Amino acid sequence: MKLFYIGFIALLIIGEISLKVGLFSASEGKLSLPENYYSIEDFKIVKKFDAHVHINSRETHFIQQAQEDNFQFLKIVVDRPFGLSMNEQREIAVYHLKNFPEQMIFATTFSVDGWDQKNWVENTIKGLKKSLSKGARAVKIWKNVGMDLRNENGEFIMVDHPRLDTIINFLTENNIPIIGHNGEPRDCWLPLDEMTFSQGYYASHPEYHMFLHPEYPSYEDQINARDNMLKKHPDLKFIGAHLGSLEWNLEELAKRLDKYPNMNVDLSRMSNLKLHTLNDRQKTRDFFIRYQDRLLYATDTSIGASMDPAELQKRIHTGWKNDWRFYATDEKITLRDFGELRGLKLPREVIDKIYWINAVRILGIS
Numbered sequence: 001m002k003l004f005y006i007g008f009i010a011l012l013i014i015g016e017i018s019l020k021v022g023l024f025s026a027s028e029g030k031l032s033l034p035e036n037y038y039s040i041e042d043f044k045i046v047k048k049f050d051a052h053v054h055i056n057s058r059e060t061h062f063i064q065q066a067q068e069d070n071f072q073f074l075k076i077v078v079d080r081p082f083g084l085s086m087n088e089q090r091e092i093a094v095y096h097l098k099n100f101p102e103q104m105i106f107a108t109t110f111s112v113d114g115w116d117q118k119n120w121v122e123n124t125i126k127g128l129k130k131s132l133s134k135g136a137r138a139v140k141i142w143k144n145v146g147m148d149l150r151n152e153n154g155e156f157i158m159v160d161h162p163r164l165d166t167i168i169n170f171l172t173e174n175n176i177p178i179i180g181h182n183g184e185p186r187d188c189w190l191p192l193d194e195m196t197f198s199q200g201y202y203a204s205h206p207e208y209h210m211f212l213h214p215e216y217p218s219y220e221d222q223i224n225a226r227d228n229m230l231k232k233h234p235d236l237k238f239i240g241a242h243l244g245s246l247e248w249n250l251e252e253l254a255k256r257l258d259k260y261p262n263m264n265v266d267l268s269r270m271s272n273l274k275l276h277t278l279n280d281r282q283k284t285r286d287f288f289i290r291y292q293d294r295l296l297y298a299t300d301t302s303i304g305a306s307m308d309p310a311e312l313q314k315r316i317h318t319g320w321k322n323d324w325r326f327y328a329t330d331e332k333i334t335l336r337d338f339g340e341l342r343g344l345k346l347p348r349e350v351i352d353k354i355y356w357i358n359a360v361r362i363l364g365i366s
């Protein structure tokens with residue numbers, strides 16, 4: 001009886017160990033039980049969410065492709081000095097939302113016109129309430145705060161300015177997430193020959209190339225202001241657009257995710273993620289597994305009018321599918337000018353989170 005008992009305990013222990021080994025191996029990707037991973041063929045059957053899209057047209061080709069590829073998405077309205085005005089973008093969002101309430105949600109924004117006027121805060125909250133009543137589910141703060149807006153003395157207004165606190169408090173109390181595009185990629189502050197991905201853009205847009213404008217706030221100023229805003233608003237649901245402008249270094253990003261539990265980031269910096277993977281696949285994969293609850297799949301796709309519909313749909317579909325290949329499989333992928341890498345082959349549960357579950361939790365979709 002005693003022997004039997006010892007044997008039974010031993011069996012229990014062995015069972016426990018093999019269970020642990022099984023789990024460990026699955027998360028390391030060594031024991032590749034097929035059911036733990038998605039394949040390229042699973043692309044269409046899995047529910048997905050693209051958390052960063054701009055649609056500047058009443059045409060529906062993009063939305064049709066989203067239906068076809070099993071995607072829902074967040075359309076983001078931006079207050080920017082070019083292209084469609086903020087109000088036109090918002091009207092388009094409301095128009096599409098009426099016709100495709102199951103396919104999309106939208107994020108509104110606010111203008112900083114009249115920033116110095118006494119009732120700016122009050123009017124801004126009034127405007128946000130109106131947008132929320134029309135279906136907006138999040139609010140975007142763009143880089144114009146920090147890189148363009150100045151006070152009457154010509155000093156830059158940063159995103160941790162006390163005047164924004166009342167607005168951020170209003171959003172926090174109402175459980176409305178902020179999407180923060182604060183600052184720019186670090187490349188923007190570097191000389192052209194030290195940039196990783198942005199040489200082409202900044203060579204043709206010297207006006208936005210901060211390396212040439214040392215009188216503007218530095219990259220560190222932008223990151224510090226954003227961090228300080230998060231410190232002041234620990235309960236704010238926050239999504240840092242474009243990997244929170246820390247695209248160049250996953251360790252720096254990890255530090256912020258550890259420090260600010262309500263900070264999340266969208267993944268719309270694919271080239272950087274591929275480069276991290278090319279340099280150190282294991283480290284990049286570990287980052288995704290560790291922060292699987294804080295990452296939202298996103299593309300920053302912009303859709304304008306008068307694009308060739310078939311061409312547009314093909315481009316959207318190919319982009320989405322290539323990203324799926326990168327996250328779900330370990331197929332070979334080429335990063336132009338850098339070399340070849342293998343996809344991350346993240347476990348199913350991580351894919352489900354970055355493509356769907358995190359968006360459900362943070363943006364309140366269903």
Ligand SMILES: [Zn+2]
Nearest residue numbers: 052054076300
């Ligand atoms: Zn964008």
